[in-house]
Amino acid sequence: MCKLWVIFTAVILLSACGNGEQTAEPAPPTEEAASQSNTKVIALNGRSYRLAFPASGFDNNKMYKLLLAFHGSGQSAQNMQSMTQFEAYSDDYLVVYPSSKEVEWDDGCGCNIAHRLGANDAExxxxxxxxMHQEYNLIAGENYAVGFSQGGLFSQNMLCKHSELFKGVASVAASMSRQLAASCQISQPTHYLMVHGELDSVLPYEGLTHDNFGLISSPAAMALIAEENQIQTPSVQSEVAANIMAITYSNEQQITNQLLTIKGGRHQWSHTNLATSKEVLRFFNHHSKYNFEQGSSLYQVGESHYHVRTLGESNNNADIVLLSGANKYFHSDSAWSALVHKQLAKLGRVHVIDRLGNAWSSNSEDPSLTRFATDLPDILEKLAVKTVVFVAYSNSNLATLMYQHTPNPNVETKAMVWIDPDILLPHSIELYQSGAVASLRAYREEYIEHIAAGNWNEKTAQRIENERTEIAGLIPQAYENQMDWVYYDLVTQQRLDIAKQVTRIKEMMNYHDDLEVAKSLVNSLNVPITVIDSDFERLDIAKAEGEEQAALIRWQVQGSEWSRMIASNTEGEYIPLENASHQVLFEYPDKVSMAVSVILKKNK
Known part of the structure; x- marks a missing residue:
């Protein structure tokens, strides 16, 4: 082994033992204390790795992303865990801290102990x-890796040899070996983050000339990786903080490669103005398909997964389950809960569930309210719901009817709140099944092919913009500061995904049959139904003429009578709203909260 590599290993060993350059991030009181409650050591083929669960707790029903964190030369998996503490900063990852077989990783230089002894670290x-994917409920395509120091060199080696396995890779305090630079081939474009201090004397930022272990500079490494990632556009430089400069490469395929240069930074994990563990997670989350806000999780049901956002604490009475329904554009996702969810969370634990094809739920070849009602018992089981109050907006009342016909036997339904529900009378059903729904069904394959080609992208983007403007104008002034626009925008942007557009159209086509299933179930209702009934129909009536206007007037009149009858027959409440829009969840959040509050008080 060359003298230089021996010196390098010795320096890393000093760092691992507490050299001041190692980390600016505080470590827990003891390594043992950090690992006992949420970490286990797992053996694999004569080797081992540490598996850390989220510090907030592990949910066996929830789906997680996977993060692998590689320690430096002379360090251990336990050192890396104590230094980075990724599991303390996110509930969305299972974190694996592998142990190298030798004192260092086989990092692709072909020049070190691990290579000579055949460590087969990549394998x-x-x-x-x-x-991990066999034994845990992990999200496909959401694997990430990060390494520190020589572990950073190894993370680059994994990027070059197995990019198909990773959505994102990061390296900290490592440039790139000349040997790996000469052989690196990235088969699948991958997001990459490099964090490096300009004054690093162990793995120098400006590179190192040596016959056995040479390094190229970090800017050169970033340019090389960006080229391998098929990013042809020039880099963009920006100042992140007074001591941090960013060089960012990106392309139309939205692949991002970024170098964060720390002025005055040395061979360490974190720096002034940069908490590296949080920054690595921020970078990965930003480029993840599942860039979740607080409370969001995925739950597996059969071959599909459902997005659920849970806020609030148990009231020891009933969980509240909020189901989104369609508006005039048939957008039907949890964006509609972006205001009322936090209001309802003051009353208890609230889950908003996205049907297949909405938000971050998976797509489906045959989506429908009927399919959702079939999966709902399993979803409630995974959410550990024992008693429930359903709040169903628009046509999602159909799903509650179907669910109540074949409910989860371990879950008690206390009551339901229907907000502008579908009216299950012959005239109303005929209206729902006509128009756009009938047209879509008549030309099913033609519409699917048309939308799959991206022809609805511009229309969808315009509708998202129109809806946002409309909603912003409806929110009462007292609630403006409580509107969760960050979550709303994250959800509505998912509508631009072409596969989700196709899924939504398929659900519209199947809506005809959903109505046929639900219409016969009304008479079997056995729980109190509170109906919040706006007069939004008046807006369509005002624009219509002749027979069309007469049909709409009949729909409105019969709808109000039917809603009042449903509430009366089930011993619920009927709450009419005058001069209201269909966006009740935004315009009248107080009415929704009050209706649920009354139900909870009655059922104490």
Missing amino acids: FIVNIIAR
Whole structure:
């Protein structure tokens, strides 16, 4: 082994033992204390890795992303965990801290102990990933890796050799070996983050000339990786903080490669103005398909997964389950809960569930309210719901009817709140099944092909903009500061995904049959139904003429009578709203909260 590599290893060993350059991030009181409650050591083919669960707790029903964190030369998996503490900063990852077989990783230089002794570290990591996906509920395509120091060199090696396994990779305090730079081939474009201090004397930022272990500079490494990632556009430089400069490469395929240069930074994990663990997670989350806000999770049901956002604490009475329904554009996702969810969370634990094809729920070849009602018992089981009050907006009342016909036997339904529900009378059903729904069904394959080609992208974007403007004008002044626009925008942007547009259209086509299933179930209702009934129909009536206007007037009149009858027959409440829009959840959040509050008080 060359003298230079021996010196390098010695420096890393000093760092691992507490050298001041190692980390600016505080470590927990003891390594043992950090690992006992949420970490276990797992053996694999004569080697081992540490598996850390979220500090907030592990949910066996929830789906997680996978993060692998590689320690430096002379360090251990336990050192890396104590230094980075990724599991303390996110509830969305299972974090694996692997142990190298030798004192260092086989990082692709072909020049060190691990290479000479045949450590096969890359194969070890591939096997860990496969085993984790076999044993845990992990999200496909959401694997990430990060390494510190020589572990950073190894993360680059994994990027070059197995990019198909990772959505994102990061390296900290590491440039790139000349040997790996000469051989690196990235088969699948991958997001990449590099964090490096300009004054690093262990793995120098400006590179190192040596016959056995040479390094190229970090800017050169970033340019090389960006080229391998098929990013042809020039880099953009920006100042992140007074001591941090960013060089960012990105392309139309939205692949981002970024170098964060720390002025005055040395060979350490975190720096002034940069908490590296949080920054790495921020970078990965930003480029994840599942960039979740607080409370969001995925739950597996059969071959599909459902997005659920849960806020609030148990009231020891009943959970509140909020179901979104369609507006005039048939957008039907949890964006509609962006104001009322936090209001209802003051009353208890509230889950908003996105049907297949909405928000971050998976797509489906045959989506429908009927399919959702079939999966709902399993979803409630995974959410550990024992008693429930359903709040159903628009046509999602159909799903509650179907669910109540074949409910989860372990879940008691206390009551339901229907907000502008579908009216299950012959005249109303005929209206729902005509128009756009009938047209879509008549030309099913033609519409699917047309939308799959991206022809609705511009229309969808315009509708998102129109809806946002409309909603902003409806929110009462007293609630403006409580509107969760961040979550709203994250959800509505998911509508631009072409596969989700296709799924939504398929659900519209199947809406005809959903109505046929639900219309016969009204008479079997056995729980109190509170109906909040706006007069939004008046807006369509004002624009219509002749027979069309007469049909709409009949729909409105019969709808109000039917809603009042449903509330009366089930011993619920009927709450009419005058001069209201269909966006009741935004315009009258107080009415929704009050209706649920009354139900909870009655059922104490």
